[in-house]
Amino acid sequence: MRIATKLFNTGLAACLLFTAGAQAQTAAWPVRAVRIVVPSSPGGGTDILARLMAQKLTESLGQSFVVDNRPGAGQVLGADIVAHAAPDGYTLLMAASAVVLGQVMSKKSPYDVARDFVPITLVADLSNVLVVHPSVPANSVVELIAYAKAHPGMNYSSAGSGTSPHLSMELFRSMAGITLTHVPYKGTGPATLDLVAGQVQLSMPNILTALPHVKSGKLRALGVTGKRRTSSMPTVPPIGEAGLPGYEAIQWYGLLAPAGTPAAIITKVQAQVAKSLVLRDVQERLATDGADAVGNKPDEFAAYIKGELDKWGKLVKTANITSD
Secondary structure, three states, rough: OOHHHHHHHHHHHHHHHHHHHHHHHHHHHHOOOOOEOOOOOOOOOOHHHHHHHHHHHHHHHOOOEEEOOOOOOHHHHHHHHHHOOOOOOOOOEEEEHHHHHHHHHOOOOOOHHHHHHHEEEEEEEEEEEEEEEOOOOOOOOHHHHHHHHHOOOOEEEEEEOOOHHHHHHHHHHHOOOEEEEEEEOOOOHHHHHHOOOOOOOOOOOOOHHHHHHHHOOOOEEEEEEOOOOOOOOOOOEEOOOOOOOOOOOEEEEEEEEEEEHHHHHHHHHHHHHHHOOHHHHHHHHHHHHEEEEOOHHHHHHHHHHHHHHHHHHHHEEEEEEOOO
């Protein structure tokens, strides 16, 4: 009995020692470089934002935050790397809305966003904008819906099946009860150029892509896809206020960590990101790309992701949307 008690006490002491050691490591985090995986190529919106946050986190936490670009499979490759990384706070993911869209578009996604990641914060969001070629006789969302009902089958371009511009337009089509024909392209550039040339009639690119063409008069902006007006296009109303109540579809960027990452680390990262997002230089950089800072709490981001999965999953199923 004494031997058993001694063994129990020894085991309990070892367990407490291990727990104390783990807590100390968490409290001291980070003690070495942290990797932020970007599931896309250098130079894109996700990469730019990741590098901006990496710089600010390096400055505030005193350790290097290094961006690691892992493009491939529509951002699935990079996301999968983080999903299976050690949950120790040294591998994070700068995710874009494409991570959620990729899951709902694929029946064979190697990860489950809700199961395999823990949300840290929604860093920024970016509206798309409903634009039409000047040949389309519509100057508002209401006029466009009426015209589309009278002329079913108008062509719209997107950067490819399953992308934000594609699904944003499909949500618009579904809620408005109109018939449109999708013309997918391999990338935003070709999709926008053909719209400007009049080969297609409408599209929903992001604001940064559309803005120069709207300013030049080559395209007409009818509504932004977010809930609020943006500083880049202050005179363009949200679609939800301009004729299609309840409509919302945005591109977003947020930080995720592997499931099981200690809550203390998640809280620390969120707090530092939120502090950086109110800095003038950060807000000016985001405004340059037509994005707005968010910096919400982990539970708020988790609820947002759930809503995104539900909304887009339902749309893909009911509209029978498939990838290219």
